[in-house]
Amino acid sequence: MIKHLLSINQLSDRDILRILDTAESFREVGTRVIKKVPALRGRTVVNLFFENSTRTRISFELAAKRLSADVINFSTSGSSVSKGESLKDTALTLQAMGADAIVIRHASSGAPHTLSRWVSASVLNAGDGTHEHPTQALLDLFTIREHIPSFEGLRIAIVGDVRHSRVARSLTFAMRIMGGEVTLVGPPTLIPPEAAGWGAEVSHDLDAVLPKLDVCYMLRVQRERQRQQYFPSVREYSRLFGLTRSRVRGLPEHALIMHPGPMNRGVEIASDVADLPRAVISDQVTNGIAVRMSLLYLVLGGGRASSSEEDSERSEPEVA
Amino acid sequence: MGEPARLLDSGEIRRAVTRIAHEILERNKGAARVVLVGIAARGDDLARRLATEIARIEDHQVPVGVLDITFYRDDIGMRAEAPEVHETRIPFDITGRRVVLVDDVLFTGRTIRAALDALVDFGRPQAIQLAVLVDRGHRELPIRADFVGKNVPTRMDEDVRVLLREVDGEDGVVVVEKGETREREPA
Numbered sequence: 082m083i084k085h086l087l088s089i090n091q092l093s094d095r096d097i098l099r100i101l102d103t104a105e106s107f108r109e110v111g112t113r114v115i116k117k118v119p120a121l122r123g124r125t126v127v128n129l130f131f132e133n134s135t136r137t138r139i140s141f142e143l144a145a146k147r148l149s150a151d152v153i154n155f156s157t158s159g160s161s162v163s164k165g166e167s168l169k170d171t172a173l174t175l176q177a178m179g180a181d182a183i184v185i186r187h188a189s190s191g192a193p194h195t196l197s198r199w200v201s202a203s204v205l206n207a208g209d210g211t212h213e214h215p216t217q218a219l220l221d222l223f224t225i226r227e228h229i230p231s232f233e234g235l236r237i238a239i240v241g242d243v244r245h246s247r248v249a250r251s252l253t254f255a256m257r258i259m260g261g262e263v264t265l266v267g268p269p270t271l272i273p274p275e276a277a278g279w280g281a282e283v284s285h286d287l288d289a290v291l292p293k294l295d296v297c298y299m300l301r302v303q304r305e306r307q308r309q310q311y312f313p314s315v316r317e318y319s320r321l322f323g324l325t326r327s328r329v330r331g332l333p334e335h336a337l338i339m340h341p342g343p344m345n346r347g348v349e350i351a352s353d354v355a356d357l358p359r360a361v362i363s364d365q366v367t368n369g370i371a372v373r374m375s376l377l378y379l380v381l382g383g384g385r386a387s388s389s390e391e392d393s394e395r396s397e398p399e400v401a
Numbered sequence: 402m403g404e405p406a407r408l409l410d411s412g413e414i415r416r417a418v419t420r421i422a423h424e425i426l427e428r429n430k431g432a433a434r435v436v437l438v439g440i441a442a443r444g445d446d447l448a449r450r451l452a453t454e455i456a457r458i459e460d461h462q463v464p465v466g467v468l469d470i471t472f473y474r475d476d477i478g479m480r481a482e483a484p485e486v487h488e489t490r491i492p493f494d495i496t497g498r499r500v501v502l503v504d505d506v507l508f509t510g511r512t513i514r515a516a517l518d519a520l521v522d523f524g525r526p527q528a529i530q531l532a533v534l535v536d537r538g539h540r541e542l543p544i545r546a547d548f549v550g551k552n553v554p555t556r557m558d559e560d561v562r563v564l565l566r567e568v569d570g571e572d573g574v575v576v577v578e579k580g581e582t583r584e585r586e587p588a
Contacts, residue, residue: 082482082483102486106472106488109489113522114524118522383481
């Protein structure tokens with residue numbers, strides 16, 4: 082299917098559905114007493130994290146382990162990266178050690194793409210700069226589909242710091258591929274000028290958008306953006322763009338509330354709102370493991386260079 | 402190739418299922434501890450038919466689960482594409498039960514090997530037995546069936562296809578030359 086996952090835009094709607102359908106089966110594995118299958122036994126997955134992200138790393142680690150792959154965590158602190166080793170040298174080292182897949186998180190947009198040209202391993206983008214975070218978008222789609230069966234015409238608002246959010250980009254692209262309607266909501270300073278080209282609507286008035294939504298997706302707001310003068314104060318931000326209890330009343334009955342985590346309770350989302358039954362935020366976390374298992378399986382479960390054509394041919398009919 | 406050779410027609414399949422249901426009850430001294438687990442796809446449909454027969458004979462509804470063995474295959478990474486995954490649903494505890502695995506065709510035995518590995522991840526059955534509609538020979542592993550609808554000698558270059566009305570719209574077992582178009586991907 083695919084060798085690398087660098088960007089949502091490399092996927093077709095059929096690819097996305099295959100990833101989600103395969104993830105359904107892996108979710109079932111997560112409900113067993115023994116939450117582990119031998120599918121990727123003997124494969125090595127490296128988590129290469131140049132930026133801190135405990136949640137994403139743990140999710141990938143658990144996904145790989147539940148597939149019986151061997152996992153190596155390679156993070157910047159305490160590694161040769163802090164001694165000035167370049168991305169290229171790190172990549173070649175991992176290559177020489179026989180990594181089959183490299184999951185990379187990097188502060189520079191495009192780092193996974195560059196890495197994929199240096200190594201024969203599959204590269205999975207776990208977030209690069211302000212570019213993309215494709216596995217987050219896929220787990221979001223999976224979570225939405227648990228409640229709303231079709232993406233066609235589905236209306237989602239992505240609210241907050243769209244400008245600096247790779248989640249917003251990946252999710253917008255993914256929803257557009259699947260036929261959903263996206264509205265990006267936030268103060269003008271936090272909506273990037275290029276957003277017009279994403280096929281999404283833009284609004285600066287959250288209250289006006291709420292009544293037509295199927296999904297209200299809140300982005301994390303980083304307080305340092307205030308120092309950078311993207312908005313005047315956290316309090317004002319939260320008054321205009323925070324999802325409060327009274328705003329939830331403006332949402333249709335069925336609408337879901339989502340957040341990629343970690344949340345700033347009381348800033349972009351009120352604490353009691355985050356705990357409502359329709360806030361499926363912890364489902365997103367659980368589903369992240371199944372979706373990442375699905376991706377690792379689809380990327381690594383295909384051909385290895387030295388495949389024995391005859392053998393697989395022979396056992397084919399009965400394995401059917 | 403012209404018309405594929407038909408090994409079993411719908412009446413023969415029905416009688417084979419009835420006989421196997423009787424044999425399962427005889428071997429296990431009733432249905433009390435029996436559970437059926439069909440291997441996707443088609444094994445699960447056969448398992449449901451067996452359950453219906455057992456209910457008719459014994460007036461006891463045995464639980465039916467469906468098992469997808471994809472994650473336990475021994476050839477993952479040896480084909481161009483990752484094998485397609487089907488649903489697994491075993492909504493009951495198999496520990497201490499007599500599990501009858503159900504599949505349409507027994508061939509190399511590799512599917513059953515994978516299914517045995519998968520089952521023990523769900524619990525510790527008292528016994529595992531195997532029921533198949535067709536045993537076509539050519540085993541590559543030391544595996545045999547406890548209940549067989551029909552033994553059919555085949556050549557390696559032939560393909561045995563079981564058609565069931567639940568998925569194919571009609572019942573039948575046919576032999577075709579390998580490489581002819583299949584309605585579904587082998588999984």
